[in-house]
Amino acid sequence: MSSEHDLNKKIIANLSRRSIVGAGVGLGAVAVADLMGLGRAFGNGAAPIQANLGPDKGLLRTGQIPARAKRVVHMHMWGAVSQVDTFDYKPTLIKMHGQEIPPSVKNKGGRISAQSNGQSSFPLVKPLWEYKQYGETGTWASELMRHAGKIADDLTFIHTMNTEHVNHDPAAIFLHTGFQLAGRPSSGAWVNYALGTDNANLPSYVVMKSSFQSAGVAANSAAWASGFLPSHHQGVDFRAGTDPVLYIGNPDGVSKAERRAQLDAIGDLSKAQYEASGDPEILSKISQYEMAYRMQDSVPDVSDISDEPQYILDLYGPEVTKPGTFARNCLLTRRLIERDVKFVQLMHVGWDHHNRIFDRHPGDCYSVDQPSAALVMDLKQRGLLDDTLVMFGGEFGRTSYAQGGISNLTGRDHHGGAFTYWLAGGGTKAGYHHGVTDEFCYNIEKDPVSIHDLHATMMYLLGIDHKQLTYHYQGRDFRLTDVHGEVVKGIIA
Secondary structure, three states: OHOOOOHHHHHHHOOOHHHHHHHHOOHHHHHHHOOOOOOOOOOOOOOOOOOOOOOOOOOOOOOOOOOOEEEEEEEEEEOOOOOOOOOOOHHHHHHHOOOOOOHHHHHHHHOHHHHHHHOOEEOOOOOOOOOOEEEOOOOOEEEHHHHHOOHHEEEEEEEEOOOOOHHHHHHHHHHHHHHEEEOOOOOHHHHHHHHHOOOOHHHHHHHHHHHOOOOOOOOOHHHHHHOOOOHHHOOEEEEOOEEEEEOOOOOOOHHHHHHHHHHHHHHHHHHHHHHHOOOOOHHHHHHHHHHHHHHHHHHHHHHHOOOOOOOHHHHOOOOHOOOOOOHHHHHHHHHHOOOOOOOEEEEEEEEOOOOHHHHHHHHHHHHHHHHHHHHHHHHHHHOOOOOOOEEOOOOOOEEEEEOOOOOOEOOOOOOOOOOEEEEEEEOOOOOEEEEEEEOOOOEEEEOEEHHHHHHHHHHHOOOOOOOOOOOOOOOOOOOOOOOOOOOOOHEOO
């Protein structure tokens, strides 16, 4: 045991970069150097480490093609929003309310859930709330989504999103990773890997969750995981309350100087371990220790909204004062975006309206409609919308026929054949509607858009060629869009 201890001491004593760390450059810079491909930070014969590396710019630094967007906000309505009752207005459903959906229409719609398979009748159901037209574009929107309607001229609506998945977990994981099983990198992790950060004191990829009181599904951490990418690319979960990120504060009785000394000691041991094993996860661990240290100041600054004027709080709505609400998370998103955080993922859980739809759907709409519209308006008035891509939608849609029968209507079932997303900013066309569904709001008639297409388009707007951004793992090159995906040029300004 003593000989092993002596060997470790000798390894540490002979590390060629120790003096750099001791001089105040910091372990984060050393780790970033290796992650940026500037030479093995601690390997034999490595190139000298530069002192002023700045923030990690990722594998591609500035992208492969001219970028229209610098940042992404993805608002996932976990549980699946009913396109019938929000943004895809179909008068035929009003006329045929209570009649059976034609078998030729239903059978064309692809997979249906096990619950629908158990039904013997499929009566059509009209939009459960009134629609109105908004803006110069005359965009139809439900009265429950009137705030989104009021900014419709700033939005791009994709009415023909589709997915082959009709169960929440595989569909949600597919939405974020391009694959139905957990284990692949999320889209935010791919962006982090490609483009890095523009703010070294905050995570490049932040995740925040909220829920309506009757939520029946739960967010899965696979949706923001790093998969086989180095672990520091995963999303950082910001919790509700005064302590959004766990374990970044110093324990009672430990000063900041003492914490700095502890991190340097851990760094010395980690360097020795990396020298012996070459495991890149050790570098991820070092970089995350350093990030946590820097976040002791930056995270409280972001999460404290006491400096926001009242008119901004009013813009986001009455729930903005409550930590953990979607409204509060939208305001925090704007504060993160203006500090150059690259990717923010907001998840509002609760849209699985198989039953009590008349009670639950309005509550979810109330929770997200005003705050999401406010975020777009707030970014626009600050000059940040042009280069920030905002996306809003669920993992699939809902059926236009009833679940529970027309006389005992309880809700709508899952439907992957056609659903609606709206986008704003980041180089998209304002006031534009893409794709057409049939008169039953069930099948796509024109311009289908897959999840892979959405990912390819997001990457394109960020200046990334989705076919060229790959990671070699287990003998093959992987990418977010697998072997699929086409950029939806029609929605690009």
